[in-house]
Amino acid sequence: MATLGKLASFRLPPLPTVSELVKLYNLRAEKQLSQNFLLDLRLTDKIVRKAGDLKGAYVCEVGPGPGGLTRSILNAGAADLLVVEKDSRFIPGLKLLSEAAPGRLRIVHGDILTYRMDRGFPVNISRQWEEDPPKLHIIGNLPFNVSTPLIIKWLEHIANRSGPFSYGRTPLTLTFQKEVAERLTASTSSKQRSRLSIMSQYLCTVHSCFTIPGRAFVPKPEVDVGVVRFTPLVQPQIQQPFKLVEKVVRNVFQFRRKHFYKGLEKLFPEACRVELTHEILERADVDPTLRSTEIKISQFRALCDAYAHLCSLDPSLINYEFREELGQKKLKTEQSRKMDTRTDTETKDSIEA
Secondary structure (H helix, E strand, O other), X not given: OHHHHXXXXXXXXXOOOHHHHHHHOOOOOOHHHOOOEEOOHHHHHHHXXXXXXXXXXXXXXXXOOOOHHHHHHHHOOOOEEEEEEOOHHHHHHHHHHHHHOOOOEEEEEOOOOOOOHXXXXXXXXXXXXXXXXXXXXXXXXXXXXXXXXXXXXXXXXXXXXXXXXXXXXXXXXXXXXXHHHHHHHXXXXXXXXXXXXXXXHOOEEEEEEEEEOHHHEEOOOOOOEEEEEEEEOOOOOOOOOHHHHHHHHHHHHHHOOOEOHHHHHHHOOHHHHHHHHHHXXXXXXXXXXXXXXXXXXXXXXXXXXXXXXXXXXXXXXXXXOHHHHHHHHHHHHHHHHHHHHHHHHHHHHHHHO
């Protein structure tokens, strides 16, 4: 208890400001890496407050950069903060913070897309999936270019209870481009309703916390930024394998302006497309004239269950991909066109001879 009391009252000793560190180490945000620095500690403190009570907690911060959010996490009383940073230019500044908070900040120089977070924390912090979330949090001001692939990767980990979710229902508090944040939290019939909406909401409670104006970042991005908090559900709203759900949802949303069955058809090979589309719609009992944005998660559950049933009858269906078939057709057409051109040329040469 005494240790927790010290953490609760802990403040970092006097240090150069984040802006001063940026100048000291000549740090510039790399456009190709979608880097934007958040230097206002009032805003980083606000993000950390939305993450919940961090006193005595374990935290993984994704892409700390110059360390603004890192300071706020440490000041909030985190007992153990693991930061994963890919860009070596930020390591010296992070080491300075580590020295100011001895034993509380661990630095991993690596890529969060490949880092094994399931090995990053002690096993004894784990909680059963049905229990309250563990005293572990994932927080990050994500570069725009990795935010979507990263959340999809983590959603798959949630479905499989692997990676950082091997410890239990680990919550995440992350920043996204405002448009992506709106897609993640969009409700049924919203214009922003998308594949991301379904994939995140069938697995998590997804909450939009607040929006940060672009002018708060250095350099200023062309868009505002949304802060989103995810808490994995005890029971997913669709109880089918992640890859199967992702495939159904992806196909349904590929023709947003048409009736959703147009996308659903592409789950099946051409030879049996009409028959199986009719069967899946009948079994799921979903109106085929709905637009993809109008379909509720309960209806997606019915569609996924119906598709899983058809795949159990014909296992080859799960590996069928319409785009691959389309690519093969295009390749055959191109090869045929080249062959016709070669034949025409040979015929012409023969006549001239």
